[in-house]
Amino acid sequence: MTMPIYYGIKLELHSDVYEPAEDTFLLAETLEVRPGEIALDVGTGTGLIALLMARKAKYVLGVDVNPKAVELARRNARLNGISNVEFRLSDLFENVSGRFDVITFNAPYLPGEPEKAIDLALVGGKTGREVIDRFIAEVPDHLNENGRVYLVQSSITGVEETMREFEKAGLRGEVIARRHLFFEDIVVILAEKKG
């Protein structure tokens, strides 16, 4: 079996788990983690973002609602000999306690209800915003005082709407990276607690 290598991380893939794509790469290239930080990767998929953060972070937790993703991410951590990372099944923050310096989420954003495991990577509820809006409402309770959030989404789902939801949750959001694909822009939004 040939395994792709991204940013020096060797990955096993699975047909039920989102394969790293442009959105993953934009997040990987934009994200900053400082030595010693504690990080959380929501919707971890193959675990790539969590494994990259583990290079600098003291500890990383990766969660996913898809059990196949959790198993795969654990295998990918072992494959790369990375031990300061843990993966757990969780619907957003359901099985997450404590606070983090960095929280990442490459969110599903197309309108629709998931029917099989792989759909969870792409569809975010009837309007496409359900998962993102739930994430934004819950994320402040899991952020340290100076913590920051990196959220990836598409222009299709409404970037302005995301900014308003962050504002309502007491966070200030800013688009820090944008990549134009065929029919959409993929953006990375950095959100931090207001000073």
Ligand SMILES: C[S@@+](CC[C@H](N)C(=O)[O-])C[C@H]1O[C@@H](n2cnc3c(N)ncnc32)[C@H](O)[C@@H]1O
């Ligand atoms: C677009 S994929 C991103 C995967 C990976 N982080 C990456 O960047 O390649 C979205 C991921 O979010 C997960 N997901 C969807 N809804 C979720 C939820 N409510 N809680 C946790 N994970 C969720 C999906 O199973 C999928 O693995």
